[in-house]
Amino acid sequence: xxxxDALWSAQTLVPLPVLLPxxxxxxxxxxxxxxxxxxxxxxxxxATTTVASGALMVAADSGPVVVDVGGWAAPVxxxxxxxxxxxxxxxxxxxxxLCVLLYSLGQGIAEGEEPSDGMVAGAIPVxxxxxxxxxxxxxxxxxxxxxDLFNLYVGFEILLAASSVLLTLGGTxxxxxxxxxxxxxxxxxxxxFLSAIALVYAATGTVNMAQLAERLPEVDPTVRLALQLLLxxxxxxxxxxxxxxxxxxxxYPTAPAPVTAVFAGLLTKVGVYSILRTQTLLFPDDxxxxxxxxxxxxxxxxxxxxxxxxxxxxKRLLSFTLVSHxxxxxxxxxxxxxxxxxxxxxxxxxxISVQTALFLVVGLVEWRGGSTSLDRLGGLxxxxxxxxxxFFVPALNLAGIPxxxxxxxxxxxxxxxxxxxxxxAWVLVVGSVVxxxxxxxxxxxxxxxxxxxxxxxxxxxxxxxxKGLVWPxxxxxxxxxxxxxxxxxxxxYAERAARTSMDGFTYVNAVFPDGxxxxxxxxxxxxxxxxxxx
Amino acid sequence: xxxxxxxxxxxxxxxxxxxxxxxxxxxxERPLTRVLLGFILxxxxxxxxxxxxxxxxxxxxxxGNAPPGERxxxxxxxxxxxxxxxxxxxxxxxxxxxxxxxxxLHGHDEVxxxxxxxRVARQAALNAPAYEDADAAETGESLDExxxxxxDEVxxxxxxxxxxxxxxxxxxx
Numbered sequence: 001x002x003x004x005d006a007l008w009s010a011q012t013l014v015p016l017p018v019l020l021p022x023x024x025x026x027x028x029x030x031x032x033x034x035x036x037x038x039x040x041x042x043x044x045x046x047a048t049t050t051v052a053s054g055a056l057m058v059a060a061d062s063g064p065v066v067v068d069v070g071g072w073a074a075p076v077x078x079x080x081x082x083x084x085x086x087x088x089x090x091x092x093x094x095x096x097x098l099c100v101l102l103y104s105l106g107q108g109i110a111e112g113e114e115p116s117d118g119m120v121a122g123a124i125p126v127x128x129x130x131x132x133x134x135x136x137x138x139x140x141x142x143x144x145x146x147x148d149l150f151n152l153y154v155g156f157e158i159l160l161a162a163s164s165v166l167l168t169l170g171g172t173x174x175x176x177x178x179x180x181x182x183x184x185x186x187x188x189x190x191x192x193f194l195s196a197i198a199l200v201y202a203a204t205g206t207v208n209m210a211q212l213a214e215r216l217p218e219v220d221p222t223v224r225l226a227l228q229l230l231l232x233x234x235x236x237x238x239x240x241x242x243x244x245x246x247x248x249x250x251x252y253p254t255a256p257a258p259v260t261a262v263f264a265g266l267l268t269k270v271g272v273y274s275i276l277r278t279q280t281l282l283f284p285d286d287x288x289x290x291x292x293x294x295x296x297x298x299x300x301x302x303x304x305x306x307x308x309x310x311x312x313x314x315k316r317l318l319s320f321t322l323v324s325h326x327x328x329x330x331x332x333x334x335x336x337x338x339x340x341x342x343x344x345x346x347x348x349x350x351x352i353s354v355q356t357a358l359f360l361v362v363g364l365v366e367w368r369g370g371s372t373s374l375d376r377l378g379g380l381x382x383x384x385x386x387x388x389x390x391f392f393v394p395a396l397n398l399a400g401i402p403x404x405x406x407x408x409x410x411x412x413x414x415x416x417x418x419x420x421x422x423x424x425a426w427v428l429v430v431g432s433v434v435x436x437x438x439x440x441x442x443x444x445x446x447x448x449x450x451x452x453x454x455x456x457x458x459x460x461x462x463x464x465x466x467k468g469l470v471w472p473x474x475x476x477x478x479x480x481x482x483x484x485x486x487x488x489x490x491x492x493y494a495e496r497a498a499r500t501s502m503d504g505f506t507y508v509n510a511v512f513p514d515g516x517x518x519x520x521x522x523x524x525x526x527x528x529x530x531x532x533x534x
Numbered sequence: 535x536x537x538x539x540x541x542x543x544x545x546x547x548x549x550x551x552x553x554x555x556x557x558x559x560x561x562x563e564r565p566l567t568r569v570l571l572g573f574i575l576x577x578x579x580x581x582x583x584x585x586x587x588x589x590x591x592x593x594x595x596x597x598g599n600a601p602p603g604e605r606x607x608x609x610x611x612x613x614x615x616x617x618x619x620x621x622x623x624x625x626x627x628x629x630x631x632x633x634x635x636x637x638x639l640h641g642h643d644e645v646x647x648x649x650x651x652x653r654v655a656r657q658a659a660l661n662a663p664a665y666e667d668a669d670a671a672e673t674g675e676s677l678d679e680x681x682x683x684x685x686d687e688v689x690x691x692x693x694x695x696x697x698x699x700x701x702x703x704x705x706x707x
Binding site: 150154157160161164165168171173176177178179180181183184187188190191194195197198199201202207250310311 | 614617654
């Protein structure tokens with residue numbers, strides 16, 4: 001199947017982010033009785049995956065790396081494509097997943113020691129945390145690397161199944177309620193996606209993305225628009241774009257802190273990534289839909305942040321800022337220019353790191369203050385100065401205070417918006433600035449109430465923060481700050497990634513190196529081809 | 535390029551429509567088991583849609599097995615349907631477990647409203663008359679008339695606001 005030379009090429013790296021976590025998930029499930037072994041396997045698997053994806057990111061910088069799964073060439077078999085965009089997303093996700101895993105080890109949710117009310121200790125098989133978490137990692141990587149629409153659907157389903165289990169971990173009443181909302185919405189979006197795939201297949205006879213990029217322009221424009229809107233609808237639910245975002249603040253905050261952190265960092269970004277691919281690779285040059293997306297981006301930003309301002313619970317407040325900032329990424333995508341896409345990619349990277357860090361820190365706040373309600377918190381700046389710093393830095397980063405990466409991402413977006421020059425783009429530029437200011441207002445409100453107001457008597461002084469929680473959260477905060485330091489090269493990478501994903505032919509040529517289609521994707525012709533072989 | 539060699543069978547298309555329609559109807563219900571039944575119907579409808587997308591039925595798609603000249607059916611559509619069925623099975627099992635757990639905890643499996651949502655909705659309801667009052671006072675021309683109108687509006691809105699709120703639906707700000 002694979003000869004020895006190929007074993008050491010960059011192609012070997014492509015399936016690793018999917019395979020390693022999946023194998024490790026199987027192992028940890030089999031070894032569920034041995035908590036220490038489970039931990040070692042999980043950390044080792046994710047660390048290896050991180051290294052592999054980092055190497056893949058370097059390899060993909062000189063051209064997309066394509067692997068035909070099972071040795072079947074692209075239109076017949078499934079292709080995994082690691083171009084710059086996919087490799088970057090996988091790398092950032094892996095780093096994030098690793099940090100959150102270390103945090104969860106510190107918190108001990110895997111062992112069921114989580115101090116949660118209503119939790120029936122011992123009665124719940126929490127040994128499933130590690131396998132599920134690893135499956136989630138595999139699903140995310142599969143979605144990013146997939147070069148095939150149906151495989152993307154499978155990736156979505158893998159991460160959906162894993163995330164539902166993580167969300168309802170322990171099965172308390174509150175989590176069951178949140179999980180019900182989450183899974184029903186997720187199932188609906190999956191069904192929409194699947195029907196979109198059926199229609200795409202009926203219209204073009206293929207689900208391979210590179211081949212779709214070649215064939216979709218030949219499809220009747222009305223049909224094409226319908227396909228595009230159906231795909232965007234399915235991805236829009238995943239990404240929590242405004243009219244489809246109400247499920248997110250309802251379902252995220254009840255989960256354990258590390259789980260919420262992973263979800264906030266990753267799951268919506270998979271939706272954003274899919275929208276980016278749909279808009280750049282499958283349906284380029286589509287001004288009407290881009291304008292619609294711009295309006296939606298504005299609505300997402302403004303409605304999301306107004307929701308955040310109204311909240312009185314830190315976790316819910318952050319969930320609303322998460323929705324709001326999806327609008328920024330959508331803005332970049334909707335501009336449909338290289339500058340806009342590059343800014344969106346950079347913003348995704350920034351937002352993954354900062355939002356995850358904030359949720360982890362809020363987990364610490366909950367641990368220290370015993371609550372996430374702003375009315376019951378207070379005085380933490382004096383009681384836990386380290387925690388205050390950990391919250392303050394990513395909070396300002398989220399609001400976009402210079403010189404942090406949030407500022408750089410926003411400047412990129414605003415520049416791209418001004419370059420675009422249309423009236424709608426200007427409205428969005430103003431909307432982005434207002435949203436940033438309101439974000440600052442929201443996080444400062446949280447800061448004032450949780451850290452500066454007088455401490456309520458319930459919060460005891462002189463309790464050292466658990467080191468196992470502080471280090472991973474601190475690392476993520478530091479990484480968020482480090483994004484500023486490496487912003488030059490990273491932004492350059494994002495620009496190159498935007499260029500290759502905008503031009504279209506790089507992706508298609510990588511999947512079909514012979515130029516023309518190697519097969520038509522129609523089963524009749526394929527069987528005819530294989531019949532001729534012997 | 536053209537995959538469908540002839541128009542799809544009306545029976546299949548109708549079945550897709552009926553399954554999806556009933557599925558959506560059930561999906562809008564509150565109890566989780568009905569939602570689940572809706573999801574099953576809906577995904578079966580979509581699976582049929584994939585089958586329609588695969589084109590006309592033909593000989594079994596095994597190379598060398600088909601009589602010469604006869605067209606094979608499309609195996610890719612069927613492979614996709616199989617995968618989708620397996621995924622649906624797994625998620626069905628999960629939702630069933632969720633519904634059962636909900637029944638264990640509450641004695642029913644209806645999806646409740648979010649507590650925070652209800653709180654925000656209640657606050658909005660409390661604030662509503664105050665806003666109305668202030669707005670009306672600003673636009674007032676003849677004080678007596680305006681005062682009477684404001685009084686009516688407040689009384690009306692107060693009454694209207696109290697009634698539909700308890701569910702707290704759509705409390706998302």
